[in-house]
Amino acid sequence: MRAVEREFAAVAAAATExxxxxxxxxxxxxxxxxxLFDFGERLxxxxxxLEAFLQSRKLPWNKVTEANPYNGLVRLAFxxxxxxxxxxxSSVLRLAHDTxxxxxxxxxxxxxxxxxxxxxxxxxxxxxxxxxxxxxxxxRHRLALARDNLDRMAMSSRVKLIGGRRFIDGYATALVRIxxxxxxxxxxxxxxxxxxxxxxxxxxxxxxxxxxxLVARPLSRLHEAVGLVSALxxxxxxxxxRLILVENAMDDGAPICRVSSVCAAHTFPFARxxxxxxxxxxxxxxxxxxDAAGARRFVRAFPGVDxxxxxxxxxxxxxxxxxxxxxxxxxxxxxxxxRAPPLRTAARPMRHSKHxxxxxxxxxxxxxxxxxxxxxxxxxxxSRRQARPMPERLGLIPVGSxxxxxVEEEPNHEVSLFRLHAGGKIAPERWLSVRDLEAVCRALExxxxxADGSFVDVEVADAGVALRTPLGGGAVLEVLLPCVISRxxxxxxxxxxxxxxxxxxxxxxxxxxxxDVA
Numbered sequence: 001m002r003a004v005e006r007e008f009a010a011v012a013a014a015a016t017e018x019x020x021x022x023x024x025x026x027x028x029x030x031x032x033x034x035x036l037f038d039f040g041e042r043l044x045x046x047x048x049x050l051e052a053f054l055q056s057r058k059l060p061w062n063k064v065t066e067a068n069p070y071n072g073l074v075r076l077a078f079x080x081x082x083x084x085x086x087x088x089x090s091s092v093l094r095l096a097h098d099t100x101x102x103x104x105x106x107x108x109x110x111x112x113x114x115x116x117x118x119x120x121x122x123x124x125x126x127x128x129x130x131x132x133x134x135x136x137x138x139x140r141h142r143l144a145l146a147r148d149n150l151d152r153m154a155m156s157s158r159v160k161l162i163g164g165r166r167f168i169d170g171y172a173t174a175l176v177r178i179x180x181x182x183x184x185x186x187x188x189x190x191x192x193x194x195x196x197x198x199x200x201x202x203x204x205x206x207x208x209x210x211x212x213x214l215v216a217r218p219l220s221r222l223h224e225a226v227g228l229v230s231a232l233x234x235x236x237x238x239x240x241x242r243l244i245l246v247e248n249a250m251d252d253g254a255p256i257c258r259v260s261s262v263c264a265a266h267t268f269p270f271a272r273x274x275x276x277x278x279x280x281x282x283x284x285x286x287x288x289x290x291d292a293a294g295a296r297r298f299v300r301a302f303p304g305v306d307x308x309x310x311x312x313x314x315x316x317x318x319x320x321x322x323x324x325x326x327x328x329x330x331x332x333x334x335x336x337x338x339r340a341p342p343l344r345t346a347a348r349p350m351r352h353s354k355h356x357x358x359x360x361x362x363x364x365x366x367x368x369x370x371x372x373x374x375x376x377x378x379x380x381x382x383s384r385r386q387a388r389p390m391p392e393r394l395g396l397i398p399v400g401s402x403x404x405x406x407v408e409e410e411p412n413h414e415v416s417l418f419r420l421h422a423g424g425k426i427a428p429e430r431w432l433s434v435r436d437l438e439a440v441c442r443a444l445e446x447x448x449x450x451a452d453g454s455f456v457d458v459e460v461a462d463a464g465v466a467l468r469t470p471l472g473g474g475a476v477l478e479v480l481l482p483c484v485i486s487r488x489x490x491x492x493x494x495x496x497x498x499x500x501x502x503x504x505x506x507x508x509x510x511x512x513x514x515x516d517v518a
Contacts, residue, residue: 004043004053008076011035015077029116034106036077037093040070044097068094091123092116099126143197145448146204147171159185171196218309219322221475222246223302225259225273226295231443232271232479233261234435235292240265243343244295245498246331247287248278255284262289262343262498267491269436269481270346276474281310282320288331289338294322301327344495346480350466352454354426356403356418358467359450363441366405369415370438373407393431393484398423405432418465426455427462430492431484440467440479451479456494460485463492 014035018028043050050069051061059065059072070093074086081089092110096119100109113119150171161167167188173196175186190196226244233242245262248255257279260272282288290298301324302308310331312320322329334343374390381387391407397414401423406414417437444451453467467479482491 001049001052001056004049007039008053011039012077019078019080030107030110032077033089033093033110033116036070036073037096037106040073040093041097044069070094070097088116088120091127092119095119095123095126139201142201142204144204146200146202149203149448150200156183161185161188163187167191171200173199218307219279219302221275221473222257222259222279223299223308224471225257225275225475226290227299228273228443228477229259229261229271230292230295230299232439233269234439235296237263237265237268241292242268243292244290245287245334245343245345246279246282246290247334248282248284260345262345264341264343265495266344267482267493267495268344269433269439270479270495272346272478273471274476274478279310281312282331286320287334288320289334290322290329290331294329294331297327298322298329339497342497345498346478347458347494347496350463350494351457352466353457353462354424354455355421355452356454356465357421357450357452358418358440358444360445360448362417362419363445365415366417366437367441367445369413370434373410373413377409391434392489394434394437396426396430396432398426405437407434424455427460429485430462432465432481433484433489433491436481440481444469449477451477453479456480459493464494 011032014028014032018032043053054065054069054072054076055061057072057076059075065072068090070090071086074090074093078085078089096106096109100106104112110116110119113122165188168191170191170193172191173189175189176183177186226246229244235242240263242261242263245258245260247258247260249258250256251274254276255278256274256276258272258274261268261270278284279286308322308324310320311323312318312331318333320331320333322331370391377388377390388409391409394405394407395411397404397406398420399414399416401420402416403418403420403426404414404416406412449469449471451467451469453465455462456464456466458464462483464480464482467477467481469477471477480494482494484490485492
């Protein structure tokens, strides 16, 4: 072990020399990685010694390290680099171990492959080829969405191009001169599709494209539903964890799966996605809970290359798991013990009034506006050397055929939010939570989703705002935001206890259909 320690000390010294930002350090990095590679390759011939060396340096020996010991060796040799650099260096060293010809030196092999960046890209394809296919599918969908969006945008009148050049039909970048509100085309600069891609992609919603690329995969609808409910409702309400209820049911004789937020809090922001057909693996009447951490894991891991399935008892009862080759997320059945304290869901029935629309443009405008508000509050705090809190609630101001929002800190700055289909007064002392509305906009705006809805009365008038929108493929999203009714940020009551068998046979023995919330 002492000989190993002495050898590694020389490797670490080379790595330290290569850790600067000057030209000498950049040239030294290849040599430092070569020294680490040679050290690692010799150590790998004695697996027990390799394990003992890493453990002596307080690094765990697990499946990840066993598959690629350079994960640990890079961290030891380069202790001050970023996680991204650790991943890059260790992947390149692993690729060298698996593919470098024995007759070629490491630095020579590195140079032939385009340096560290080139070999890292090669490693990503080599060890995870399906991920490249997923990214390419998403890119193609995003370009198609971009062209569709551009074709529907308002355009200026046609102008004749001069100069005698012939152009193909399609999009191009051009140099335009603007004067007195009028524009003239000076020159067409580029029509090459590959070079235009970065510009075109700006007009294609990335989240919508990613979801379209995944739509043919098993459980893609469940992934979309869990992702939306998770993003719209947050992980915790009033110190109570928000859970996600996945339940199979029948709706007018047709099988459906509902994915809803539930919580033990008295009232909270609610979201539900209803998709056609049952989720396979949880039984025709299955009702299962997914905790916040599990939901995050499933949403993050699903876009990888693995196939996902729900696995559990054949009878659809008892514990299940959302499984892939590399990840397992538990689903636990809804139990009688979940009634102490009782879980709650959206109230029903409720009366709808003041029908409205929340457009994508309005969401974009709101997100820019609230960031501007926060920036100005922070600037004032700095200049006054005080720490006034950031705005928490939004005042609702009917303005003709729209509802604008404002904050008490800047009463003269407002932004239009909802488009009203007919006028109407809003009950006094009604606000919306900044956090709740921001969650809605950040979830829907990148996916290019517009929503219709209304104000709703539950126990009080204008207790909340309900939104509803189709998602494609027969799926429907419903959101219910409670209004804030006090300066203490108390919510209006919009929730009720979850039925023991919601949508099946509740108390009283009569089968009740789950009503829409919007």
